[in-house]
Amino acid sequence: MQRILVAIDGSEPAWKALDVAAELARALGARVDLLHVVRPEPPPAGIAAYAEAERIPLEEEIARWRSERLEGDEIAREAAERLRTKGVRAVETIVEEGSPAPAILATAERLGADLVVVGSRGRTGLLATLLGSVSKRVAEEAPCSVLVVR
Ligand SMILES: Nc1ncnc2c1ncn2[C@@H]1O[C@H](COP(=O)(O)OP(=O)(O)OP(=O)(O)O)[C@@H](O)[C@H]1O
Numbered sequence: 001m002q003r004i005l006v007a008i009d010g011s012e013p014a015w016k017a018l019d020v021a022a023e024l025a026r027a028l029g030a031r032v033d034l035l036h037v038v039r040p041e042p043p044p045a046g047i048a049a050y051a052e053a054e055r056i057p058l059e060e061e062i063a064r065w066r067s068e069r070l071e072g073d074e075i076a077r078e079a080a081e082r083l084r085t086k087g088v089r090a091v092e093t094i095v096e097e098g099s100p101a102p103a104i105l106a107t108a109e110r111l112g113a114d115l116v117v118v119g120s121r122g123r124t125g126l127l128a129t130l131l132g133s134v135s136k137r138v139a140e141e142a143p144c145s146v147l148v149v150r
């Protein structure tokens with residue numbers, strides 16, 4: 001267990017997952033990488049079509065994406081800082097555009113992670129299900145072990 005990848009979305013369950021990962025990393029002397037996935041920047045043509053279909057002013061949609069992106073960078077920065085205060089250094093802090101589950105799976109593969117740590121729920125879910133769709137899909141499809149933190 002040398003490389004631990006933690007997926008964070010800024011939610012309470014994900015912060016808890018980060019804390020557990022830090023504890024494990026300290027005990028094992030493992031390295032930790034952090035990943036936050038943000039919605040991809042809409043392509044100029046696509047964004048115009050979308051804004052028109054949804055009857056949203058184009059500038060508003062672009063501004064929305066920009067603020068999401070800034071928030072994403074902030075979540076990643078906060079996560080690296082939180083890890084540092086727990087005595088663990090994040091080797092890589094990655095903010096990636098895409099769909100959360102596929103991006104987490106691809107990053108785990110690319111980094112050769114031994115363990116992926118996720119929270120059981122995230123920030124977008126309905127509390128009706130026990131496991132969020134991202135944690136469920138990662139647990140099912142990851143190339144390595146997965147720890148779902150409760
Ligand atoms: N955008 C993301 N980037 C990185 N990790 C994420 C992202 N979204 C979810 N995760 C990880 O997956 C965990 C579970 O979140 P998930 O999205 O599955 O639950 P949810 O938001 O409650 O439900 P759902 O998204 O299915 O409506 C989070 O605690 C976090 O570890």
Ligand SMILES: [Mg+2]
Nearest residue numbers: 122123124125
């Ligand atoms: Mg979610």
